[in-house]
Amino acid sequence: MKKILLVLKNEIVTLISRPSFWLAALGLPLVGALVFALAGWLNRDAAAAQTVSQVVAGPQTARAEGYVDLSGIVREVPASVPPGTFVAYPSEEAARAALEAGEISAFYIVAADYIQTGAITYVRPDFNPLSASSDQSGMFNWVVEVNLAGGDMLFASLVNGPLDVQVTSLAPAAPQFEEDSPLGFLVPYIVTLLFYMLIISSASLLLGSISKEKENRVMEVLLTSVTPRQLLTGKILGLGIVGLAQTVIWLGMGYTLMNLSGRTFDLAVNIGLPASFLAWGLVFFLLGYAVYASLMAGLGALAPNLREATQATFVVMLPLMIPLFFSSSVFAEDPHGPIATTLSIFPLTSPVAMMARLASGGVTWWQPWLAVLLLAGTAVLIVRAVAGMFRAQALLAGQGFSVKGYFKALVGK
Amino acid sequence: MIKILRVAFQEYRRHVFNKRFLLGLLSVPLIVLVWVGLFFLIVSMENNTTPLGYVDRSGLLADPLPAPDPEPPFGPVPMMAFADEAAARSALEAGEIQGYYVLPADYLSTGKVGLVYREPVKGPARQQFYDFLTVNLLREADPAVAARLLEGGEITTVSADGSRSASTKDRFNVLLPMIAGLAFMIVMFTTGGYLMQAVVEEKENRTMEVVITSVSPDQFMAGKIIGDLAIGLTQIALWGLFIVLTVLVGRNYAEFLRGIQVSSQAILLLGVVMLPAIVMVAALMAAIGATVTEAREGQQVTGIIAMPVWIPYMLMALFIENPNSPIAVVLSLFPLTAPLTLFIRVGLTIIPAWQIAVSAIVQVAAAIAAIWLAGRIFRLGMLRYGQRLKWREIFVKN
Numbered sequence A: 001m002k003k004i005l006l007v008l009k010n011e012i013v014t015l016i017s018r019p020s021f022w023l024a025a026l027g028l029p030l031v032g033a034l035v036f037a038l039a040g041w042l043n044r045d046a047a048a049a050q051t052v053s054q055v056v057a058g059p060q061t062a063r064a065e066g067y068v069d070l071s072g073i074v075r076e077v078p079a080s081v082p083p084g085t086f087v088a089y090p091s092e093e094a095a096r097a098a099l100e101a102g103e104i105s106a107f108y109i110v111a112a113d114y115i116q117t118g119a120i121t122y123v124r125p126d127f128n129p130l131s132a133s134s135d136q137s138g139m140f141n142w143v144v145e146v147n148l149a150g151g152d153m154l155f156a157s158l159v160n161g162p163l164d165v166q167v168t169s170l171a172p173a174a175p176q177f178e179e180d181s182p183l184g185f186l187v188p189y190i191v192t193l194l195f196y197m198l199i200i201s202s203a204s205l206l207l208g209s210i211s212k213e214k215e216n217r218v219m220e221v222l223l224t225s226v227t228p229r230q231l232l233t234g235k236i237l238g239l240g241i242v243g244l245a246q247t248v249i250w251l252g253m254g255y256t257l258m259n260l261s262g263r264t265f266d267l268a269v270n271i272g273l274p275a276s277f278l279a280w281g282l283v284f285f286l287l288g289y290a291v292y293a294s295l296m297a298g299l300g301a302l303a304p305n306l307r308e309a310t311q312a313t314f315v316v317m318l319p320l321m322i323p324l325f326f327s328s329s330v331f332a333e334d335p336h337g338p339i340a341t342t343l344s345i346f347p348l349t350s351p352v353a354m355m356a357r358l359a360s361g362g363v364t365w366w367q368p369w370l371a372v373l374l375l376a377g378t379a380v381l382i383v384r385a386v387a388g389m390f391r392a393q394a395l396l397a398g399q400g401f402s403v404k405g406y407f408k409a410l411v412g413k
Numbered sequence B: 001m002i003k004i005l006r007v008a009f010q011e012y013r014r015h016v017f018n019k020r021f022l023l024g025l026l027s028v029p030l031i032v033l034v035w036v037g038l039f040f041l042i043v044s045m046e047n048n049t050t051p052l053g054y055v056d057r058s059g060l061l062a063d064p065l066p067a068p069d070p071e072p073p074f075g076p077v078p079m080m081a082f083a084d085e086a087a088a089r090s091a092l093e094a095g096e097i098q099g100y101y102v103l104p105a106d107y108l109s110t111g112k113v114g115l116v117y118r119e120p121v122k123g124p125a126r127q128q129f130y131d132f133l134t135v136n137l138l139r140e141a142d143p144a145v146a147a148r149l150l151e152g153g154e155i156t157t158v159s160a161d162g163s164r165s166a167s168t169k170d171r172f173n174v175l176l177p178m179i180a181g182l183a184f185m186i187v188m189f190t191t192g193g194y195l196m197q198a199v200v201e202e203k204e205n206r207t208m209e210v211v212i213t214s215v216s217p218d219q220f221m222a223g224k225i226i227g228d229l230a231i232g233l234t235q236i237a238l239w240g241l242f243i244v245l246t247v248l249v250g251r252n253y254a255e256f257l258r259g260i261q262v263s264s265q266a267i268l269l270l271g272v273v274m275l276p277a278i279v280m281v282a283a284l285m286a287a288i289g290a291t292v293t294e295a296r297e298g299q300q301v302t303g304i305i306a307m308p309v310w311i312p313y314m315l316m317a318l319f320i321e322n323p324n325s326p327i328a329v330v331l332s333l334f335p336l337t338a339p340l341t342l343f344i345r346v347g348l349t350i351i352p353a354w355q356i357a358v359s360a361i362v363q364v365a366a367a368i369a370a371i372w373l374a375g376r377i378f379r380l381g382m383l384r385y386g387q388r389l390k391w392r393e394i395f396v397k398n
Helices: A002-016 A019-044 A046-057 A092-100 A129-133 A135-148 A153-159 A182-215 A218-222 A228-265 A275-302 A306-326 A338-345 A350-360 A366-389 A392-396 A403-410 B002-016 B019-046 B085-093 B123-137 B143-151 B172-204 B207-211 B217-250 B264-291 B295-314 B316-321 B326-333 B338-346 B353-381 B391-395
Strands: A065-069 A086-089 A107-110 A119-124 A164-169 B052-056 B079-082 B099-103 B112-117 B154-159 B165-167
Touching: A002 A019, A002 A228, A019 A046, A019 A228, A065 A092, A065 A135, A086 A092, A092 A107, A092 A119, A119 A135, A129 A135, A129 B172, A135 A153, A135 B143, A153 B123, A153 B143, A182 A218, A182 A228, A182 A275, A182 A306, A182 A350, A228 A275, A228 A366, A275 A306, A275 A350, A275 A366, A275 A403, A306 A338, A306 A350, A306 A403, A306 B019, A338 A350, A338 A366, A350 A366, A366 A403, B002 B172, B002 B217, B019 B172, B019 B217, B052 B085, B052 B123, B079 B085, B079 B123, B085 B099, B085 B112, B123 B143, B172 B207, B172 B217, B172 B264, B172 B295, B172 B338, B217 B264, B217 B353, B264 B295, B264 B338, B264 B353, B295 B316, B295 B338, B316 B326, B316 B338, B326 B338, B326 B353, B338 B353, B353 B391
Parallel strands: A065 A086, A065 A107, A119 B154, A164 B112, B052 B079, B052 B099
Antiparallel strands: A107 A119, B099 B112, B154 B165
16 A cells, blocks of 8 residues: 555656646646637727737728629619628629729629529639628628519518527427527537546556656566556556646636636626536546546556557547547537437446536436446456556566557456 | 668658558548548438428418428428417427427518427428428419529639639539648658658667668668658558549539539649648658657657648638638748648639749748758767757757
8 A cells, every 4th residue: 555655656746747747737728818818808909909800811902892783683782781882883894894993892793594593603803712602792692682582671581581480499408508509519519628638638648657667667676666556556546636636727727717708708608517517527537537547558568668559549549539529510419319328328438428418418317327337337347457467577578569469458368 | 872762662661561551541531431421420310301390370371382302311391280389289299290380470571480399400401491481482473583582593703814713512622622731731741750750760779870881871861751752652642542533433423523623723832832841841850850869759849840830720710711811821931831821722712923932932942951951960960869969069060
């Protein structure tokens, strides 16, 4: 027991005395704080905001655009369009001359057979194909449609669907976020990314520490006075504590920033994650860390040097990446569908997937408990399997790493 | 000369006839396949063909025309009329419909509707109901006009001189240069990575000492660079083949692949900007390899070079909105950020010729400088262990 504590203490001390640790722990939130502060400052100071937008967007050119109507459909520009947005020209030559004189920034040509083909040509000197979906082009499309519909604006709008849809949901648990709210999409996404990064970064610390000691032969000296199992336990606990401390720092800074940003942006930022979310976060982080850190330790024990070990981490981390692939689509759109539910209960993906679902709210009460139970069981099995791999023989050998050998050792052969 | 080729061939053979290279090569098509699969999975999840109900008090749907068929791959959603909300609600609770719309009596003057569901009704089903409304709204109109209103116009963007045009349907033309730019970036870093690895590894396990007895440092370096560039080009050629084959086969099935145009500017950029950039990064990586003493240290230093190269990728949204903004122009001229910036911009705009010319000159000059630097660093650092090369030593003449 005393030796475990010794290993633990040594790990913590070496890690936190490294400048790179503090750089990651404090630097990352600091960068975030800077970005927030800058954005807040730009929001307040109009002159600065304009300078930045000029650098980013370029000098504002004449926004007026011309059009040439060969079809005779466009009789008038509806009153809702700001006057001067679209200027009529009798022919393409006239429009081209106006374009060259800088009176308009671009022009449209409505084809003579517009009703049959729907063709509108958009002549733009800088040729940006995506500008055809911009607000102004959309407005021109609308101008043509209103005229085609006989000048009745309400009728023309109704052609594109109802103006206002009042939604009533009969689902038992009301969704936490309003539909189309960017937060409903962002919060699960950020939570997924955060948990992925936390688990990976603390697990990689373990990998680095083991394979480094193996590489520079410190391991040989260590093993004369500590058993492999004591070494593994001490390292996992020590690095886990450091990882947890880092999590707390990040979350605390993130929370403060969120509060501050609410004031800077005058947004009603009310994410309202329940308190139980933090408790689940702690549990899933610890168990997820136990599973992935042990798997990484196994890698470290088998690979001859850090380079080979890092190349092999992909094999171990693959299950954790799967929820990331889905994060922007499945977890945001359908957090309680079959795919999301399966991923959030399956032990190797649950630390990330369940947190993403909990962040979007409305998870059935028994699902997190089941996930925790399965994850805890897996953690026990994997820690035991890896402890078996942690034998002096494996630790001291300089064999090359193979994925096959790794899985064989994991099942105890 | 023979010695250079021998070094190059050895380097090429060592990496290409290797399981790991093959895996890296296959991983790109595999990732593409996974993304396509995911896309279809998500589409199929959106594809809910349970009927939609509606309660109409406005009289618009009293004797309805059927809804037009949706665009594939979405299946048609049947529309069911209900006399009152109670009937619709009980059908919803029985799971016969996925939701129902309520059209109030004044729908035609306010445009307001109500929607009731248990699970949110997905976009494709909503669109089908809107199309259903539109068809009935337009039943009095001239059929040709009605069809046009239903479908909307199609804007084709044309450059002022008429040399390039793109319809709203050909989005792929914008993406293609970006994809090509990314592929080249990956190749740039694998090539550079191999080069660095080669130098560091041979230094670390002291092979260098033996090799240097029979090859001059310049020959050694030249051979390595040629070998690793050949590896990168092999990779590009095979990926290019994969893309061309996909496009040729896919043309028969997917419409958006038919409108592909490769602008001459993009091809010009490949030669005058991308190629020198690859050489420059490779040389810089080799230089890093010669200064550091361990492979791990090298990986950390690589980050310093990789960061500026990826900046344009992070600013992609800005470039898409304003491809000719000052920040885009500045990044197009700076050696490390130029390749990706230019490739993002080339699909979106016509890049002024002077920018390409300046960028190419800067790029070639940077590549030559990088090679000179790499050669010098290599000669100074190749046999030095346990001690890093200092910047002062590199630039002081001795």
